[in-house]
Amino acid sequence: MTFRSRLFWLFTFFVLLAVGIVAAGVTFVTRNAFEQLDARRTDALVAQFREEFKQRGDEAALQVKGIADAEATTRMAIELMRPNADASTYYWDARNVASAHQLDILDFVATDGTIISSAEWPARAGYKLSWVTKSDDWASAGPFLTRMDTQEGPMLGLMAVANAVPVADKRVYVVGGKKLGKDFISTLALSEGMRALVYLNLDKDFSSDGLLDANGAVQDAERFSPLVEQVRQAPKEQTAQISWSSDPASAEVFHLLPLAGRDNELLGVLLIGASQRERVVVEHRIILLAVGVAGLGLLLGAILSWWGAARITQPVTKLVNGAREVAAGNWNARVDLHSKDDIGQLAAAFNQMTEELVDQRDRLVQSERVAAWRELARRLAHELKNPLFPLQITVENLRRARMKNTDDFDEIFDESTETLLAEIENLKGIIGRFSDFARMPRPELRTVDVNEVVRTVVRLFEAQFSAVGRPPITPELHLEANLPHIQADPLLLHRAIENLVLNAMDAMPSGGVLAIATSTGDGSVVIEIADTGSGLTKEECERLFTPYYTTKQHGTGLGLAVVQSVISDHGGTISVESESGVGTTFRIVLMIKPAVETAKSSKAAATAPPSQAQQPAALLAAPAQREPDAPNETSDTAGHDEVSDSSRDVAHDSHEAADAAQNSAETISTSEPEA
Amino acid sequence: MKQGLSRHLAALSAIVAVSAIALSGAGPGRGVRHKGGYSVPAAFRPSERPVYGGTLRAEIGERVSLPEPAVGSMDASESELISLVYETLVRIDGRGEIRPLLADTWERDATMRRWKFHLRSGVKFQDGTPLAPQNAVAALINADxxxxxxxxxxxxQIETPSATLDFPTTMAQRKYALIRRSKEASGGTGPFKIESWEAEKHALLSANQDYWGGRPFLDSVDVQFGRAARERMIDLEVGKADLVELPAEMARRASDEKIRIEVTPPVELLALTFPSARTVGAIRSQSSVRGAERPPESETRLREAVSRSIDRAAIVNLVLQKEGEPAGGLLPQWISGTEFLFSSAADAAAARALVKQIAPAPALVLGYDSGDAMEQAVAERIAVNAREAGITVTSIAIPAVQSPPANAARAEKPKYDARLMRVNLVSPLPRPALAALLASFASELGSVDSTVPETADAAEIYAREKAALETWRVIPIAHLPRVYGLGPRVRNWSIPPGAAMNGLPLADIWLKREAQ
Incomplete structure (x- = not known):
């Protein structure tokens, strides 16, 4: 995950967290506020209902008392006391009186409970209303809720009973009141979003017809059945919720208030519902707002994170790119940052570092060049001095013989010229070897059986392995049977292996075992050449492939450099492992299908370390010539030697050498354009 | 000449009436009730003499729509008004005897199929056209x-397809009134003619100056239709009306409030009817919804149980405020003389015993005329009585015109199982009265023979009546009188019992002149 992504998600997380906390907090507070408001409104409505209930009851009681005390009622009582009294006269009286007093229920009841006249059910005249006679003190009973039978069916009435003036121990009961129904509910002042319903508990089971609101029958009354049953089971104030649909806004919270009769029997249930729509809508809006804020936060977070990341990561990215360029060899890479913060200081330090690196590199190259030139001059001087001394002696002998004019001058002359020619040839050989190294041929790739190359090389040296006067060397071949063929230049490969075998033989002056093994690697072929010589030190291993470095008295120091050059031109690698007293093993890895084509081999050479590719190229302009074994004053330990490719035509004229040097120089300049 | 004779006859009858009242001790201004087969004239001051002129303001509850007799049954009020304008060939007098009206004599042949009516001379239609035989034939040619x-x-001459012993009684029915129809208007020969007629609202009748019986004392009669009973009584009390028709149940209260009322003998039958077997399928399917699918014998038991549960006396005493008579038979006692043979007493125990034999628990829907408060009260009382017997009866209001259709299979199903019906008695004579009643209940009685032979005697009439009632499809509840409230100006009001069905006696009354 990039720094920018990390910054974005971090910013987003905190924005969402903050918005979520705020939204949750506001929602919580809002819900609490709404619940408290609903509770207050419900309490107010319940109080209003109770007040209305009491007021209606008091009104009914007053009206019933007034009717009972009226003169007409007294006259009725007196008339009914007479023998053969005709109660039918009063058949319609209750209806008329009830209409005048706006009572829904009014009954005149005789002492024995016989209904004299009934407003709500005139046809009941003559029948009994026995419960009225069971109390003698209706005056103190006050209004009460009771069930009344009417011709439309049972109903709940807010009733009162009063006695007319007793006549000769006989009395007329006046039973009156108001129906508890939709008219009663419609008198309640309801806040918006609230509604009041009353359930008339008149049947054994829940009846939809018993549920009324201000408009009468209630839709979906069956949904209230569980609520009513809840109160029936436990007649106390309760709260319950009904969700009318999957939409939370459709929910209503109902406060259930049981309505009891005189004997505390459950006669009805008042249901005060508070719609949750307003609360849900507000909560929904809060959530929408939170989502909007979160969205804006995300957008802002994206912008800020992009901007912040750009501010922070761009310098870092520039530094990374600069470092990568430096790693790729472009030491002239600079980071273009001008800020004064830490990143800016880091960039300045980076730029300073690269500048110093370039300076140091330049200085190192310069010093290495000088060193190389010195080494080359020393070696050339050393190599050339050896033949020059015999030349000088021979010329001086020849001159001396000429001056003496001896008889054997001709013989001396012949011997001297032969010697001169031999030494001159020696000089040409020395110069040729240098030229060979400076002008390595480009590989001409073809399908090569590595095992066959190895066998050819071993056969070439079979005679020397067991030469007389020399400790025998035992070659051991461990060649993989089905080794895949590779694309390589067989001659160059042969030369490289030949050099390594020769080096191994030189490393085993006392004889030993030369083991050569081939194997298949990961898309490559591995060649291992091991000797049982005295081994190399760690420092020797590190400098082993340096041109002109040798541990032998007669070596030129170019053998392993040539090997490395060949392997490198094939896109392969060579490494060495050595243990003192045990032996040395060279390991060559060649790709079966080298990615490095012939045309690229020069580039591969150019990207090689300067110590390997630069220093000799500029120096080797002379034609190559095989160097004979000559004493080397710098060699103080047993070491390896290189071999010249006698089978290859390495005769080069001076122009070819100059071209090679020019090519190498160009390659170096390409890899270091700004050096 | 004849007009003067009529007036003199009326004055004479008034004098006789005054004498009778004086002998009976009835005081002026006090309400007088007519009960049974005798009549007592209304009271007026002996010193008063008949006065011509004035407009009688009448109010009735019915909304009369047609200004002439319709074929078929008519409402009582409508019938009363029609009789003022149109007359029949004969009439039934207060004793129930056939008397001449437009025909002064009549005769029949031996087969009793051909009846000849000799028209009274000097009679003119209200448009001045003399009542000629051709006019009479034109009026009756499509009657039957x-x-x-x-x-x-x-x-x-009217020739009937079969022998008819009392054909004149038939001809006394209002629907056989002689009407002259012209392009301009229709008119009759009655004492009043129609000046204006606003259907269901108002009618103005004016005196027929050329009436063959002499010009009526009143100049005109202004009739308001469709006034509520309470409004009618108030209008009468405050003097805005001279004559109002009152529901029977209000008679007592009106009397208590010192309102002058006139009550006729029972001329109307209030009955609980069940649809006949022709419509019972439709009804039963409806009943089955209420879980009342029962075999026919259970249906009969149910109807009998309902009948026995009804406390008719309580209905008359309480609902009708003692105006009317509990009805055990179709005809009232004063007409048939055998009504006492039919029991009208409630027998709740017997009803409960019958209900126990019925399963499932019986439930009925009882319909009543939506505009009739008395019917509603009776229906509610029946429901209470039936509930005591274990029958659930729900009363519902139905349109007044709703009745089981002749072809119930194709018509809309009735919304009730039983309904209350009020049927006018068309004649004081038992045979035609019963015949008309049975005809009215034809749809309820179904296959029961609803005809009454011309030769039927009292025993056979009783048997026919009993046979009709044994189906329990027509359950008599009460016989109702007709109650009129009269203003103080009205004089010479007299309705003999036998003439109770003849309509309002407006031709013979006059109005007391207001003091100047």
């Missing part, structure tokens, strides 16, 4: 498709 009506030299 089975009749053959032909003119004679001084009247007309």
């Amino acid at each position: 498709e089975d009749w053959r009506v032909t003119p004679t030299s001084d009247g007309l």
